[in-house]
Amino acid sequence: MILDGYLVASAALFTLGVVLFLSKKNAIAILMGVELILNASAINFVAFGKFTPSQGSPFDGQIFAIFIILLAAAEAVVALAIVLAAYKEYKHIMVDQYTKLRG
Amino acid sequence: MIGIPEIFFYIFCALIFGSSLLVVFSYNLLRSAFALFFVLFGIAGFYVLLGGDFLAVIQIMVYAGGINILLIFGTMMTGSISQPETSNPSFQGILTLIGGGGLLLILLIILNHTTWPSQSLIDHGPTTKQIGQLLLRNYILPFEVISFLLVAAMVGAIVLINKGERS
Amino acid sequence: MEAFAVSLGVHIYLVKAIIMFIIAALSVTFMAVISGLTTWFERRIAGRMQSRIGPNRVGPQGLLQFVADAVKLFMKEDLIPKGADRLLFKMSPYLCMIGVFAPFVVLPWGMGIIAADLNVGVLYLISITALVVVGTLMAGWGSNNKWSLLGGMRSAAQIVSYEIPVAMGLLPSILFAGSLSMIGLMNAQGWAPWQWSAFQNPFTMIAFLIFFTGSLAEGNRVPFDLPEAESELVSGFNTEYSGFRFAVYFLAEWANLYVIGALTTAVFLGGGNLPEALQPYWYLSIFLFLLKTFFIMFVIIWLRWTLPRFRIDQLMDLSWKYLLPLSFIAFFGQAVYMLIDHQFPVIDMVTGPIMFLIFLLVLLKFFYRVAINFREQNKTVNTRA
Numbered sequence: 209m210i211l212d213g214y215l216v217a218s219a220a221l222f223t224l225g226v227v228l229f230l231s232k233k234n235a236i237a238i239l240m241g242v243e244l245i246l247n248a249s250a251i252n253f254v255a256f257g258k259f260t261p262s263q264g265s266p267f268d269g270q271i272f273a274i275f276i277i278l279l280a281a282a283e284a285v286v287a288l289a290i291v292l293a294a295y296k297e298y299k300h301i302m303v304d305q306y307t308k309l310r311g
Numbered sequence: 312m313i314g315i316p317e318i319f320f321y322i323f324c325a326l327i328f329g330s331s332l333l334v335v336f337s338y339n340l341l342r343s344a345f346a347l348f349f350v351l352f353g354i355a356g357f358y359v360l361l362g363g364d365f366l367a368v369i370q371i372m373v374y375a376g377g378i379n380i381l382l383i384f385g386t387m388m389t390g391s392i393s394q395p396e397t398s399n400p401s402f403q404g405i406l407t408l409i410g411g412g413g414l415l416l417i418l419l420i421i422l423n424h425t426t427w428p429s430q431s432l433i434d435h436g437p438t439t440k441q442i443g444q445l446l447l448r449n450y451i452l453p454f455e456v457i458s459f460l461l462v463a464a465m466v467g468a469i470v471l472i473n474k475g476e477r478s
Numbered sequence: 479m480e481a482f483a484v485s486l487g488v489h490i491y492l493v494k495a496i497i498m499f500i501i502a503a504l505s506v507t508f509m510a511v512i513s514g515l516t517t518w519f520e521r522r523i524a525g526r527m528q529s530r531i532g533p534n535r536v537g538p539q540g541l542l543q544f545v546a547d548a549v550k551l552f553m554k555e556d557l558i559p560k561g562a563d564r565l566l567f568k569m570s571p572y573l574c575m576i577g578v579f580a581p582f583v584v585l586p587w588g589m590g591i592i593a594a595d596l597n598v599g600v601l602y603l604i605s606i607t608a609l610v611v612v613g614t615l616m617a618g619w620g621s622n623n624k625w626s627l628l629g630g631m632r633s634a635a636q637i638v639s640y641e642i643p644v645a646m647g648l649l650p651s652i653l654f655a656g657s658l659s660m661i662g663l664m665n666a667q668g669w670a671p672w673q674w675s676a677f678q679n680p681f682t683m684i685a686f687l688i689f690f691t692g693s694l695a696e697g698n699r700v701p702f703d704l705p706e707a708e709s710e711l712v713s714g715f716n717t718e719y720s721g722f723r724f725a726v727y728f729l730a731e732w733a734n735l736y737v738i739g740a741l742t743t744a745v746f747l748g749g750g751n752l753p754e755a756l757q758p759y760w761y762l763s764i765f766l767f768l769l770k771t772f773f774i775m776f777v778i779i780w781l782r783w784t785l786p787r788f789r790i791d792q793l794m795d796l797s798w799k800y801l802l803p804l805s806f807i808a809f810f811g812q813a814v815y816m817l818i819d820h821q822f823p824v825i826d827m828v829t830g831p832i833m834f835l836i837f838l839l840v841l842l843k844f845f846y847r848v849a850i851n852f853r854e855q856n857k858t859v860n861t862r863a
Binding site: 210217219224251278 | 316317327331370402427438461465472
């Protein structure tokens with residue numbers, strides 16, 4: 209079934225996001241991993257909304273996806289601001305070298 | 312017989328996974344950032360196939376045109392320019408690959424063993440109007456909360472960036 | 479046509495693919511010619527404005543100059559700078575070209591003549607600019623050149639910031655039409671100027687001006703052409719490009735000019751709407767649409783050769799401090815206006831003609847000033863002689 213196709217694609221994208229999230233040192237690459245994970249979940253929501261819609265409101269899945277996109281926007285803005293602030297302090301953004309806790 | 316949606320599904324799959332593999336395994340962070348753009352574009356293609364035309368456009372506008380550009384800018388401003396070839400090193404590569412493979416295997420097994428409810432395919436036509444009405448009626452509270460969150464995030468980002476400059 | 483081809487035994491997908499291909503080929507060919515002609519158009523106007531003649535050698539009045547230019551560009555060597563990121567360097571022109579040609583899917587050509595009337599047409603048109611942004615960033619980064627990088631980053635920052643006022647400027651018209659599709663937006667307006675969306679009420683007028691300013695900045699046109707500021711950045715993000723790749727950027731820039739003109743025409747200036755009596759003659763609507771579009775393009779070119787360039791901080795100030803709040807006011811005002819209009823429909827009949835009258839008065843004042851300038855100019859010339 210085509211629903212399975214979307215679910216498999218979403219699972220694979222989710223896995224790639226997790227691998228990216230876990231294996232990279234660069235803070236921005238980690239942020240990209242989070243974006244991949246969020247997108248995978250959004251695909252799931254929309255696919256379920258299309259193929260197994262809830263009674264009476266077939267667009268709930270898409271509404272969820274819209275909220276996910278907006279949340280991702282807020283998250284990316286704050287995370288990038290933190291990364292840039294950290295870059296000003298340390299002159300690099302490799303997360304494994306942030307060993308000092310006090311600024 | 313394979314229909315047109317299936318053909319496009321596989322095209323978008325190729326686009327998404329070709330570029331997301333580049334995102335994950337490239338050692339050049341800028342290339343990763345540019346490849347992410349194609350991943351997001353392919354996902355917008357998925358949304359079109361799933362009957363979410365408005366959602367697809369929002370995905371391109373906010374994700375590909377906003378967040379991804381922001382990531383590219385962030386990449387360029389954080390010193391990845393000086394040594395692009397090694398700007399994105401990975402550590403524990405084998406370990407995470409094994410872990411990721413295991414995770415994918417588990418997910419696929421779960422998918423294989425689950426039976427989803429009966430599927431009735433209805434073409435709902437244009438979605439913009441219904442989504443607008445849902446956002447301003449049923450989901451008005453989340454909508455307001457998320458707009459508040461966006462403003463808070465914006466103010467927070469400005470404060471975070473300006474903090475270093477003042478001291 | 480489809481049914482006929484299928485009855486001949488051709489596979490249905492093949493027929494659809496061929497029809498799509500023909501429409502796409504027609505639009506792209508038309509666009510290439512239009513953007514070529516626009517270069518001639520602009521250079522001739524520029525020549526007039528600077529008291530010279532402009533290109534007039536190739537073909538009648540220099541009309542075929544763009545063919546000569548294209549041939550010259552194709553013969554040039556295709557250079558890729560040392561140390562460039564070859565993949566990104568080669569990919570960028572394609573992305574820019576797709577980003578500029580993709581809007582033609584939803585751009586109308588006249589009353590009801592359109593390649594595909596997507597029901598999210600305008601939003602699609604705005605969102606597809608993302609391709610251009612990424613393309614310019616790729617070109618800037620891939621060239622391994624500081625001018626290119628600065629130009630690319632400036633361009634991206636500018637387009638991303640001005641996307642918001644442009645989208646907000648479109649919103650009052652969308653509210654007025656109650657539709658996102660281009661045909662819906664066009665049909666909501668009438669043929670007469672006081673029925674156009676731009677002259678509907680004060681708020682749509684503000685929105686129109688905001689949209690026009692913003693789309694100038696989005697198209698990297700003077701006075702917002704900072705990404706290719708010649709005196710600072712050589713040529714901006716396309717400094718390192720030569721030959722065919724440069725020709726593609728060139729083509730994309732002029733095609734973008736047409737896109738701005740056509741979008742403005744369709745959304746704000748009544749599109750190709752004809753009076754009731756003339757509606758059987760559909761080709762007139764194409765003619766009218768192209769006429770309005772070329773007029774808008776003429777205004778943009780006119781601005782280019784009249785105004786000086788903004789500074790980058792002024793540019794950002796204009797977008798975030800003035801255009802954005804103003805566009806919120808216009809959006810809110812239009813919503814309130816429509817609420818009141820629901821109760822007293824007579825307001826709708828009055829505001830349109832009044833706005834158009836005000837516009838005519840402004841126009842009259844403008845021509846009056848121009849006439850005075852002409853007289854003064856002649857006077858000084860005479861005294862010198």
